[in-house]
Amino acid sequence: xxxxxxxxxxxxxxxxxxxxxxxxxxxxxxxxxxxxxxxxxxxxxxxxxxxxxxxxxxxxxxxxxxxxxxxxxxxxxxxxxxxxxxxxxxxxxxxxxxxxxxxxxxxxxxxxxxxxxxxxxxxxxxxxxxxxxxxxxxxxxxxxxxxxxxxxxxxxxxxxxxxxxxxxxxxxxxxxxxxxxxxxxxxxxxxxxxxxxxxxxxxxxxxxxxxxxxxxxxxxxxxxxxxxxxxxxxxxxxxxxxxxxxxxxxxxxxxxxxxxxxxxxxxxxxxxxxxxxxxxxxxxxxxxxxxxxxxxxxxxxxxxxxxxxxxxxxxxxxxxxxxxxxxxxxxxxxxxxxxxxxxxxxxxxxxxxxxxxxxxxxxxxxxxxxxxxx
Numbered sequence: 001x002x003x004x005x006x007x008x009x010x011x012x013x014x015x016x017x018x019x020x021x022x023x024x025x026x027x028x029x030x031x032x033x034x035x036x037x038x039x040x041x042x043x044x045x046x047x048x049x050x051x052x053x054x055x056x057x058x059x060x061x062x063x064x065x066x067x068x069x070x071x072x073x074x075x076x077x078x079x080x081x082x083x084x085x086x087x088x089x090x091x092x093x094x095x096x097x098x099x100x101x102x103x104x105x106x107x108x109x110x111x112x113x114x115x116x117x118x119x120x121x122x123x124x125x126x127x128x129x130x131x132x133x134x135x136x137x138x139x140x141x142x143x144x145x146x147x148x149x150x151x152x153x154x155x156x157x158x159x160x161x162x163x164x165x166x167x168x169x170x171x172x173x174x175x176x177x178x179x180x181x182x183x184x185x186x187x188x189x190x191x192x193x194x195x196x197x198x199x200x201x202x203x204x205x206x207x208x209x210x211x212x213x214x215x216x217x218x219x220x221x222x223x224x225x226x227x228x229x230x231x232x233x234x235x236x237x238x239x240x241x242x243x244x245x246x247x248x249x250x251x252x253x254x255x256x257x258x259x260x261x262x263x264x265x266x267x268x269x270x271x272x273x274x275x276x277x278x279x280x281x282x283x284x285x286x287x288x289x290x291x292x293x294x295x296x297x298x299x300x301x302x303x304x305x306x307x308x309x310x311x312x313x314x315x316x317x318x319x320x321x322x323x324x325x326x327x328x329x330x331x332x333x334x335x336x337x338x339x340x341x342x343x344x345x346x347x348x349x350x351x352x353x354x355x356x357x358x359x360x361x362x363x364x365x366x367x368x369x370x371x372x373x374x
Contacts, residue, residue: 009134013057013175014157016139020048020063021153021178021185024108026192026338027065028141030200032112033193041112043069044340050105052135060137063108065340104129108139116140116156118171123160126171130163137174152182153189196338203335204343206328211346214328218321219353226314227267228360229353270360273310277367280307284372300370307368314361322354 024046032041049062106129111117118126122138129136138158146154157176160169178185223229280303287296332339332347 010159010161012135013177014137015057015059015177015179016155017059017061017179018185018188020060021155022189022192023065023337024063024141025189026196027340028110029143029193029196030338031068032110032143038113043110043112045069045109046107047104048106048108048137048139049102051101058105058135058137060105061102065338067340067342106137108141111140111142113142113144115142115145116173118158120167123167123169123171126160127163127166130160153185196335199335203332206331207343207346210325210328210350214321214325215350215353219350222314222317222321222357226269226317228270229356230264230266232264273364276307276310277364280370284370288372304368304370311364311368318357318361325350
């Protein structure tokens with residue numbers, strides 16, 4: 001039986017899945033479409049997730065939007081490299097968990113009205129992917145080309161011919177295949193375009209609400225009034241920038257008053273409730289040690305009521321906050337795939353900060369039941 005003939009990396013065909021294509025089109029169309037004047041069109045950039053099958057075919061399984069740029073070019077800043085590193089790590093963890101071999105297989109960007117070619121900057125970007133991975137692919141989407149018969153999907157795949165030559169390397173189109181017939185791919189993409197155009201304005205308003213109201217106001221007010229999250233003293237910066245001021249590190253729960261006061265800025269509410277809970281446990285321990293069972297039960301009931309009353313307001317505030325957040329997410333979720341990293345980060349950061357608060361609050365609620373370990 002003959003072995004499959006090995007294909008040269010440059011000539012390796014690429015299979016674009018419907019999922020990846022829809023995500024590229026759904027994000028790109030926000031910034032360049034026939035309803036916008038061409039001078040307002042903007043390029044967008046993203047990364048491709050996929051795998052290499054038997055060194056003979058590249059499968060693009062997902063396309064993650066990263067950032068929007070200008071009319072002719074995308075400025076890739078340091079925070080995008082951080083975002084890409086986080087995505088790479090996340091993809092790797094999922095691949096290990098699901099026993100897959102997916103990784104960042106390349107990149108994609110748009111050329112609204114410009115067609116399919118690599119600028120010198122594009123060649124540099126492609127080098128960054130193709131030098132470590134000869135199979136890496138770059139995809140370009142142009143919605144203008146999508147309307148022509150020659151390029152029905154408006155998509156092309158490119159690679160550098162001789163990446164070892166660096167910026168001097170030439171590039172060429174590569175074989176690009178699709179998961180389904182082109183007609184089906186286009187039809188599915190058109191459905192996405194219609195939905196995105198119809199709902200994206202409302203979705204972005206909800207994202208802004210999460211950032212401006214829920215995170216910067218409601219969650220910040222909850223922390224000010226009923227603070228539970230500790231802030232490392234080394235990270236406290238005197239600044240007028242609210243976003244910088246709100247960048248807190250993850251909390252450490254095990255309560256050690258002396259240690260925390262040396263290393264952290266301890267919110268007064270956290271200090272108060274921790275002291276009340278610790279004192280209650282000490283008092284009940286003493287009653288148990290003295291075998292005063294009846295007094296123990298009566299005192300325990302009163303202490304539980306006292307602690308739960310202290311925790312009542314933060315629980316109510318937090319529940320109301322998360323209920324509001326859930327309503328916003330219901331609107332955003334169907335279009336989450338068509339948000340870029342900056343927009344997704346707003347949601348992720350709120351979830352991270354609210355989760356930090358919730359973990360401490362849940363632990364305090366658990367401890368408020370004053371269950372002693374014998």
